[in-house]
Amino acid sequence: MVGPRFSFTLHATDGKARTGTIAMQRGAIRTPAFMPVGTAATVKAMKPESVRATGADIILGNTYHLMLRPGAERVARLGGLHKFMNWPRPILTDSGGYQVMSLSDLRKLTEQGVEFRSHLDGSKHMLTPERSMEIQRLLGSDIVMAFDECPRADRAKDEIAASMELSMRWAQRSRAGFDAGDDHAARAALFGIQQGALHEDLRRISADALTDIGFDGYAVGGLAVGEGQEAMFGVLDYAPDMLPADRPRYLMGVGKPDDLVGAVERGIDMFDCVLPTRSGRNGQAFTWNGPLNLRNARHAEDTGPMDERCACPVCTTYSRAYIHHLVKSGEILGAMLVTEHNLSFYQALMQGMRDAIAGGVFSRFTKDFRSSYLRT
Amino acid sequence: MVGPRFSFTLHATDGKARTGTIAMQRGAIRTPAFMPVGTAATVKAMKPESVRATGADIILGNTYHLMLRPGAERVARLGGLHKFMNWPRPILTDSGGYQVMSLSDLRKLTEQGVEFRSHLDGSKHMLTPERSMEIQRLLGSDIVMAFDECPRADRAKDEIAASMELSMRWAQRSRAGFDAGDDHAARAALFGIQQGALHEDLRRISADALTDIGFDGYAVGGLAVGEGQEAMFGVLDYAPDMLPADRPRYLMGVGKPDDLVGAVERGIDMFDCVLPTRSGRNGQAFTWNGPLNLRNARHAEDTGPMDERCACPVCTTYSRAYIHHLVKSGEILGAMLVTEHNLSFYQALMQGMRDAIAGGVFSRFTKDFRSSYLRT
Numbered sequence: 025m026v027g028p029r030f031s032f033t034l035h036a037t038d039g040k041a042r043t044g045t046i047a048m049q050r051g052a053i054r055t056p057a058f059m060p061v062g063t064a065a066t067v068k069a070m071k072p073e074s075v076r077a078t079g080a081d082i083i084l085g086n087t088y089h090l091m092l093r094p095g096a097e098r099v100a101r102l103g104g105l106h107k108f109m110n111w112p113r114p115i116l117t118d119s120g121g122y123q124v125m126s127l128s129d130l131r132k133l134t135e136q137g138v139e140f141r142s143h144l145d146g147s148k149h150m151l152t153p154e155r156s157m158e159i160q161r162l163l164g165s166d167i168v169m170a171f172d173e174c175p176r177a178d179r180a181k182d183e184i185a186a187s188m189e190l191s192m193r194w195a196q197r198s199r200a201g202f203d204a205g206d207d208h209a210a211r212a213a214l215f216g217i218q219q220g221a222l223h224e225d226l227r228r229i230s231a232d233a234l235t236d237i238g239f240d241g242y243a244v245g246g247l248a249v250g251e252g253q254e255a256m257f258g259v260l261d262y263a264p265d266m267l268p269a270d271r272p273r274y275l276m277g278v279g280k281p282d283d284l285v286g287a288v289e290r291g292i293d294m295f296d297c298v299l300p301t302r303s304g305r306n307g308q309a310f311t312w313n314g315p316l317n318l319r320n321a322r323h324a325e326d327t328g329p330m331d332e333r334c335a336c337p338v339c340t341t342y343s344r345a346y347i348h349h350l351v352k353s354g355e356i357l358g359a360m361l362v363t364e365h366n367l368s369f370y371q372a373l374m375q376g377m378r379d380a381i382a383g384g385v386f387s388r389f390t391k392d393f394r395s396s397y398l399r400t
Numbered sequence: 401m402v403g404p405r406f407s408f409t410l411h412a413t414d415g416k417a418r419t420g421t422i423a424m425q426r427g428a429i430r431t432p433a434f435m436p437v438g439t440a441a442t443v444k445a446m447k448p449e450s451v452r453a454t455g456a457d458i459i460l461g462n463t464y465h466l467m468l469r470p471g472a473e474r475v476a477r478l479g480g481l482h483k484f485m486n487w488p489r490p491i492l493t494d495s496g497g498y499q500v501m502s503l504s505d506l507r508k509l510t511e512q513g514v515e516f517r518s519h520l521d522g523s524k525h526m527l528t529p530e531r532s533m534e535i536q537r538l539l540g541s542d543i544v545m546a547f548d549e550c551p552r553a554d555r556a557k558d559e560i561a562a563s564m565e566l567s568m569r570w571a572q573r574s575r576a577g578f579d580a581g582d583d584h585a586a587r588a589a590l591f592g593i594q595q596g597a598l599h600e601d602l603r604r605i606s607a608d609a610l611t612d613i614g615f616d617g618y619a620v621g622g623l624a625v626g627e628g629q630e631a632m633f634g635v636l637d638y639a640p641d642m643l644p645a646d647r648p649r650y651l652m653g654v655g656k657p658d659d660l661v662g663a664v665e666r667g668i669d670m671f672d673c674v675l676p677t678r679s680g681r682n683g684q685a686f687t688w689n690g691p692l693n694l695r696n697a698r699h700a701e702d703t704g705p706m707d708e709r710c711a712c713p714v715c716t717t718y719s720r721a722y723i724h725h726l727v728k729s730g731e732i733l734g735a736m737l738v739t740e741h742n743l744s745f746y747q748a749l750m751q752g753m754r755d756a757i758a759g760g761v762f763s764r765f766t767k768d769f770r771s772s773y774l775r776t
Contacts, residue, residue, distance in 0.1 A: 064725075064726075064729045064731060065722070065725060065726075066726060066731050066733045068731065068732055068733070069732040069733065069736075070733070071733070071736070093725070093728070093729060094700065094721075094725045098700070098701060098721075101701060102701060102703060102719070102721050102722075103703075108719070108721070108722050108725075109722065110717055110718060110722075305732075324470065324474070325474060325477060325478060327478060327479075341486055342486060343478070343484075345470075345474075345478050345484070346441070346478075346484050346485065346486075349440075349441060349469065349470045349484075350440075350441075350442060352469070353440045353469060355440060355442050355444065356444055356445040356681075356732055356735060356736070357442045357444070357445065357446070357447070359732060360445075360447070360732070360736070
C-alpha cells in the first residue's frame with residue numbers, strides 16, 4: 025500500500041459546514057461521509073460491490089460482534105476483515121464499548137475495563153482499552169476507535185462526569201495500546217471520543233483531555249441515545265467547535281436524514297448508522313420526499329419508483345407496486361432492494377451536501393431539503 | 401416481439417439424451433434446461449439480472465401463489481409478470497393444480513375443478529382448467545401448463561386411474577381455454593401433463609390422450625412426490641418414449657443434480673425445482689464433489705471456495721470460512737451467496753450435459769459426474 029497513513033484536507037467551508045477528503049492507504053474518504061454499518065462482517069442484505077456502487081467510501085465494523093463471532097484471532101488468521109468480507113477500502117471499527125453496555129449480559133465495570141457474558145452463548149469475556157486496541161488491530165481496522173464508556177444521557181451529572189473521566193483515562197490507555205501495535209499503527213488511524221452527555225462544561229473537559237493526548241480524528245460520543253433531536257442539536261451547537269478544526273469530527277450512531285443535515289450544518293464530517301439498512305429490511309424507504317412505508321396498501325398498484333428523484337438501480341428498475349408485494353410477502357429481495365435504495369439515498373444526500381458546501385450554497389440546500397423531506 | 405411463437409430444434413442426441421433449442425418470442429431456451437423457481441414473482445434472494453448471469457434462459461412462476469398475492473388481475477393491470485418482476489425472458493407458469501392440493505386448506509375436488517381456501521388469509525377460491533388458463537394469460541406466461549390433478553403416487557391404482565382420466569378431460573378443457581385467449585395463444589405455448597404415477601399402462605393411456613389433443617410440449621407429472629429416485633427412474637425408463645420425440649419433454653419438480661443427470665439420460669429436456677434456491681437459504685451448497693453443509697464447523701477456517709471447479713462470482717470471491725460465518729450468523733448475504741452459487745452450479749451442470757451430448761460423450765460425462773458427485 026502506498027500514500028499517506030492519514031491526512032485530512034479541507035476543500036471548502038460554508039458556515040460551520042465543511043467538505044474535504046481523508047486520504048488513507050486503502051482509499052480516500054469524501055467528507056461529509058456516511059459509513060454504512062457492517063456489523064457482522066456484512067452490510068446486511070448487500071454484496072460489498074453493491075455497497076461501493078451506492079457511493080460508500082468506508083464502512084463500519086463492530087468490534088463487539090466480531091470478537092464474539094467469528095472471533096478477532098480467527099479473522100486475523102483468515103487474512104483480516106477486508107479480505108474476509110471482500111471490502112478492500114477503509115473500514116472503521118468501533119471499540120466495543122457502546123455495544124458491550126447495550127447488548128451483553130452480566131456486565132461488571134471496573135477501572136480496568138468491562139467483564140461481560142456474550143449475548144450469543146453466555147461465554148465470559150473481558151474488554152479493556154488494551155484488548156479493544158488488540159482486537160481492532162487483529163481485524164485490520166483502518167480507523168480505530170478509542171475504548172470508552174457511553175452512559176445514558178439521563179444519568180445524574182456526577183455520574184456522567186465520573187464516566188467521562190474514566191473514558192478519558194481509557195482514551196490515554198487506548199492511545200498507548202494502539203501505538204504499541206507497530207505495524208498496524210504505521211498504517212491505521214486512531215480517533216478519540218468526546219463524552220459528557222448534555223453538559224457543556226463536561227464536553228469541554230473531555231475535548232481538552234483528548235486534544236492533549238492527540239488523535240487523528242475526534243468523535244462526538246454519547247448522543248443518539250434517546251435524548252431527541254433538539255437536545256442533540258443543542259450539544260452540536262458547541263461540541264464540534266471544541267475539537268481541533270484540522271481533524272475530522274465524527275458523530276457516532278447518527279442518524280435520520282434530517283439529523284445528518286443538521287449535524288453537517290454544525291460542523292460534523294462523518295456519520296454511521298444502522299437506520300438505512302435496518303429500515304430497508306423492514307420495508308421503510310428514505311426518499312427526498314420523506315420516509316415511505318412500502319407495506320402501505322396505497323402502493324399496491326403504484327407503478328412509480330420509490331423515489332422519483334433517485335437514480336439508483338432500484339428506482340430506475342422497480343415499481344412501488346412490486347416492492348410492496350415483496351415486502352408484504354416477506355421476500356428477501358424486498359429487503360435487498362429497499363436496503364440498496366436507502367444506502368443510495370444516504371450517499372446521494374452526502375454528495376448533495378458536499379457539492380452544496382463546495383459551491384457555497386449549503387443554506388439553500390438545507391432549505392430545499394427540509395421543504396421537501398420534512399414538508400416544512 | 402419477433403420470431404417464432406414456439407419451435408423446438410434438436411441439435412444432437414446421444415443415446416436417449418437430447419440437446420436442442422426452444423425458440424420463443426421472448427428468447428431462446430437451450431435444452432436440457434433448468435428453470436429456477438420464482439414462486440412469488442421473485443427467484444428468492446436473487447436479483448433477476450443475477451439469475452440471468454447464472455445462465456438461466458427461463459424461469460418458473462407459480463400460478464397458485466400469484467393468484468393469491470398479488471393477484472392475477474393486479475399483475476395484468478401492472479403490465480404482466482415480466483415487467484412486474486423485471487425478467488424479460490421466457491417464463492413458464494404451472495397450472496396451480498399441484499400447489500392447490502399441497503398448500504391450500506379445505507379443498508373440494510369436483511369434475512368442474514377445485515374449490516379451496518387460501519393458506520394466506522382463508523379466502524375462498526376456485527381453480528378450474530378455464531380459470532387456470534385465464535390466470536396464466538393474465539400473468540403473460542410464455543409456457544402455460546395444462547390444469548391437472550397430481551395424486552400421491554401411493555394411492556390405489558383405481559384412484560390413480562380415475563385421477564389421470566380426470567386430468568385428461570381437464571387437459572382437453574385447458575387446450576380449449578388456452579386457444580380461446582386469442583392474442584395470448586398467438587405468442588405463448590401450451591404444455592400437457594402426463595399422469596399415471598408408477599403404472600406403465602396408465603402412463604400410456606395418458607400419453608395417447610395428450611398426443612391426440614396436441615400440445616407444444618409434454619410434461620411428465622406425478623413424480624418427485626416421495627416415490628424415491630429408483631422408482632422415478634423406473635418410470636422415466638419408458639414414460640418419455642411415449643411422448644412425441646419432436647416436442648420438449650419436461651420433468652416437473654425435479655430435482656437433485658443426480659436426478660437431472662439420470663433424467664436427461666432417459667430423454668428429458670426441461671426441469672424445475674426449488675432445491676438450489678431453498679437449499680441456498682439453508683446453507684446447503686451443491687458442488688461437483690457433492691452437497692456441502694456450510695453450517696459444519698469444519699469450514700470455519702477454510703479459505704477455499706465452496707467449489708474448486710466452479711467459476712461463479714461467489715466461488716471466485718468468497719471463502720468457505722466467510723460463508724460459514726454468514727450462515728451461522730443468519731445473515732441474508734449467506735442466503736444470497738449460496739443461492740447464487742447453487743443456481744450457477746445447476747446451470748453449469750446443464751451446460752456440461754448440453755456440451756457432452758453435442759460432442760457425443762454423454763456417457764463419459766455421466767460417469768465422471770457420478771464418480772465425483774456421488775463418490776461412486
